[in-house]
Amino acid sequence: MRIKQRPEDFSVKESYRYDEVETGRYRVYMMDKQKLSTFDALSRLRERFGLKPGAISYCGLKDKQGRTEQLIAVDGKDIDMQEPDLRLKFLGHTDRPLSAANTTSNRFSVTVRAVRPEELNQLNLSVAEVNRLGVVNYYDSQRFGSLKHGQGFIAKDLIRGDFEAALKNYLARPSPLDRSEDSKVKAFWAANWNQWDARCPFPANKKYFRVLNSLREDPKDYLKAFLQIDSDYRAMLLFTFQSYLWNEGARRLLQLVLPREHLFPMQYQAGTLLHHKDADPKVLNWLRDLTFPLLAPDSTFKDEKVREAAEWALGKEHLQLKDLAIPESRRLLFFKHEERPLLVYPHKLVLGRTMPDEMNRPLMKLNVAFTLTPGSYATLVVKRLFHFSYRDDTPDEIRATQDHVEKQKAERSPGQFANRKREDLEVDDDEDEDDDDGVIEVPSTPTRRERSPLLPPTPAARPGAAAPPAPKKGRWVGKDGMRRKRKRENKGATPPPPDSGANRPERAPRPVRGEKPAAQVRKSAKPYRK
Numbered sequence: 001m002r003i004k005q006r007p008e009d010f011s012v013k014e015s016y017r018y019d020e021v022e023t024g025r026y027r028v029y030m031m032d033k034q035k036l037s038t039f040d041a042l043s044r045l046r047e048r049f050g051l052k053p054g055a056i057s058y059c060g061l062k063d064k065q066g067r068t069e070q071l072i073a074v075d076g077k078d079i080d081m082q083e084p085d086l087r088l089k090f091l092g093h094t095d096r097p098l099s100a101a102n103t104t105s106n107r108f109s110v111t112v113r114a115v116r117p118e119e120l121n122q123l124n125l126s127v128a129e130v131n132r133l134g135v136v137n138y139y140d141s142q143r144f145g146s147l148k149h150g151q152g153f154i155a156k157d158l159i160r161g162d163f164e165a166a167l168k169n170y171l172a173r174p175s176p177l178d179r180s181e182d183s184k185v186k187a188f189w190a191a192n193w194n195q196w197d198a199r200c201p202f203p204a205n206k207k208y209f210r211v212l213n214s215l216r217e218d219p220k221d222y223l224k225a226f227l228q229i230d231s232d233y234r235a236m237l238l239f240t241f242q243s244y245l246w247n248e249g250a251r252r253l254l255q256l257v258l259p260r261e262h263l264f265p266m267q268y269q270a271g272t273l274l275h276h277k278d279a280d281p282k283v284l285n286w287l288r289d290l291t292f293p294l295l296a297p298d299s300t301f302k303d304e305k306v307r308e309a310a311e312w313a314l315g316k317e318h319l320q321l322k323d324l325a326i327p328e329s330r331r332l333l334f335f336k337h338e339e340r341p342l343l344v345y346p347h348k349l350v351l352g353r354t355m356p357d358e359m360n361r362p363l364m365k366l367n368v369a370f371t372l373t374p375g376s377y378a379t380l381v382v383k384r385l386f387h388f389s390y391r392d393d394t395p396d397e398i399r400a401t402q403d404h405v406e407k408q409k410a411e412r413s414p415g416q417f418a419n420r421k422r423e424d425l426e427v428d429d430d431e432d433e434d435d436d437d438g439v440i441e442v443p444s445t446p447t448r449r450e451r452s453p454l455l456p457p458t459p460a461a462r463p464g465a466a467a468p469p470a471p472k473k474g475r476w477v478g479k480d481g482m483r484r485k486r487k488r489e490n491k492g493a494t495p496p497p498p499d500s501g502a503n504r505p506e507r508a509p510r511p512v513r514g515e516k517p518a519a520q521v522r523k524s525a526k527p528y529r530k
Contacts, residue, residue, distance in 0.1 A: 001386045002114045003379065005359055007035050009111035010066025012378065015104045016059065018071070024093035026057070026073040032087040037064040039233060041086055042072070043207065049079045053230050057097035060374055061236075063142055073098045100374055105347075108378035109369045112386065114360040119389055126385045127349065129277055133284065134343035135384045136250060136276070139243035140377040141269035146240060148269055149175030155241035158326050158333060159319070163222040168193065170229065170237075171208060182207070194219065227332055238335055242294045244270050248313035249306075250292050250342060256305050257283055266387055275384055287343055296337035297324050346370035346381050 004010050018028060033041045038061045045056060055075045062068035073094060081088045146154060151173045157166035172190035174183045181204040188205075192198040196215045205212075210228040218224060227234075251274045254263060262278045279287065292306060293299050295314065299321060301307035314320060326333040352367035368382060383390045 001112050001119070001389050002360070003110060003112055003382060004065045005113055006111075007065070007067055009113070010063060010378075011109040012062060012066065012068045013107045014059065014062075014068075014070045015107065016071045016102050017104055018073075018094050018098065018102050019096075020092050021095040022093055024095035025076050026094045026097060027076075027078060028071065028073050028091045028094055028098075029079075030069055030089040030091055031072050032067070032069050032089070033062070034067045034085045035064065036085055038062050038070070039230075039236075040064070044086060045074075045079065045081060047206075048081065049077060051075075051077065051079075057099070059098050059103040060100055063379075065142075071098055071102060103374040105371050105373060106376075106378070107369070107371050108381075109367060110378060110382050111365055111367050112382060113357050113363070113365045115354065115357070115364045115366060115386075116389070117354075117364060119386070120354065122388050123351070123385060126387065127351065130346060130381070130384060131349065133276060133279060134288070134345045135381050136254070136273070137341055137344040137376055138247050138250065138268075138273050138380055140380045140383075142377070142379065143240060143243045144269040146237070149173070149178060151175075153241045153244065154237045156317075158226075158238075159323060161326075161328065163226055163328075167211075167222045167226050170226070171211060180204070223328055227329065231332075234333065238333065239294075242296075242335060245295050245310075245313045245317070246292060246340060247271075247273065248316060249295075249309045252312045253292065253305060253309040253342070256309060257287070264387065266383060266390070275387065290342045291339040292342050294336070294338040294340060295321065295324060296335040297321055299337045340375070341373075344372060344376045344381075346372060 031041060036044075038058060042056050042058070045051065046053065051074070055077070057073045057075075059071050062070050071091075075097070079088065080090075141148070146152060146169075151169040154166050154169050157163070157169065168190075172186055172193055174186040174190060181202050185200055185202050185205045185208070188198075188200045188202065189208075196212060196219060211225050214221070214225040214228050247270065251272075254274050254276060258276055258279060262276055263274045264277055266273050266275060290303070290306075293301070293310065295310060299310070301310065314323075324335045347370065349370040350368070352369070354364045354366045357363045357365040368385065370378070370381060372378060372381070
């Protein structure tokens with residue numbers, strides 16, 4: 001099975017609550033984004049409307065690969081954005097910024113593709129297991145994008161005190177899977193490291209203006225330059241490493257309390273996770289109420305098994321609790337303790353009916369919908385349901401998916417065939433998109449201006465005028481297209497020669513005016529009365 005082959009395959013809607021205050025300084029919007037991370041969307045809004053870095057608050061981070069809706073609040077300024085991949089809808093005012101407490105739940109709708117018919121029986125068993133046992137509340141691969149793109153754990157560089165390596169991994173480590181202009185900027189600074197006066201030719205370089213300006217003022221103060229990164233993004237870099245430690249600790253805890261035959265492994269971006277397929281009722285009740293901490297120097301433990309699992313996860317990285325600190329900047333770079341539930345239970349889990357998969361013929365597809373608490377990963381639930389067939393996409397498959405999405409975006413340009421279904425009318429890539437009919441002008445057919453002697457000549461007919469561009473070739477597809485084609489051909493066709501009448505059949509003589517032919521006279525059943 002595969003997920004996220006198309007942006008519309010993954011959808012999430014945020015359920016929220018906030019205090020409506022008509023005179024509040026914060027304007028609340030519903031942000032609808034597609035194929036954008038939360039950071040990229042907020043960065044675009046700040047650049048478009050000249051907002052300060054802390055002017056936009058939000059409830060949480062949403063997945064980049066899909067279409068998501070989430071709440072944001074803007075401090076004091078009225079903004080509006082209506083673009084194909086980013087839209088805003090004004091909801092009201094409030095008197096305080098948003099936080100994770102404003103989200104009550106998230107409703108997910110995921111299209112699962114490349115499903116084999118024989119896997120459906122196993123799927124029903126997995127649904128029963130998830131409803132009874134829940135899913136381990138791991139952080140999924142999306143949290144570890146820095147590993148996917150070759151940057152590693154930047155927080156480990158900060159803990160070691162190697163601020164140059166941390167900044168280099170952030171600024172000058174291009175990813176082979178990233179086709180955006182940001183990757184070109186990183187490749188430029190990788191080739192020009194320590195040459196801060198070099199001029200980067202890509203507009204996306206403005207994202208790093210504050211960092212580069214700090215390096216130009218003091219080329220060797222890498223910590224000062226690193227602190228110019230947006231505070232939310234800096235916190236996420238530390239949180240990524242905390243998430244990895246949480247996953248390792250939770251995995252070790254399951255090994256301590258459950259027998260080996262009740263566990264099965266599943267690969268993800270940062271290594272291997274363990275899920276449970278059965279559990280003793282007493283142990284299961286204990287796990288349902290258990291939380292596992294995001295580790296920080298001030299973390300404490302109420303359960304000895306939790307302590308043992310946490311120390312094992314730290315020891316694997318040759319660390320202790322006291323090492324989770326950056327002494328050079330304790331106020332701006334720090335780890336924060338937080339408790340996270342060990343298990344999560346999807347609510348209102350619904351499986352849609354199976355349908356043919358148009359992208360992976362002759363396999364099937366189906367929709368999976370469910371509700372999760374804030375902070376839990378929908379992709380992890382889907383992988384648990386389809387653990388018997390799920391695998392991560394290879395780099396080649398990721399590139400193929402990117403090619404498909406870019407091709408779709410190019411074909412579905414704004415305003416093109418807006419009132420027509422794409423399935424009914426398909427055109428070649430080189431079709432003229434500005435044609436009013438959505439069809440192609442046939443070069444041999446004279447235009448209306450050429451046929452009519454009353455209209456002025458075209459610009460090409462005037463002396464010294466430039467010739468119009470040659471019409472592009474294409475094809476006629478669909479019922480509407482064939483009907484227009486026949487109409488165009490009939491208009492340009494030569495009329496048939498006049499008929500001499502030699503072979504025309506004889507007609508009956510026309511009756512005298514006022515009289516009716518005998519065949520048309522009808523006798524009335526009743527006499528006429530005045």
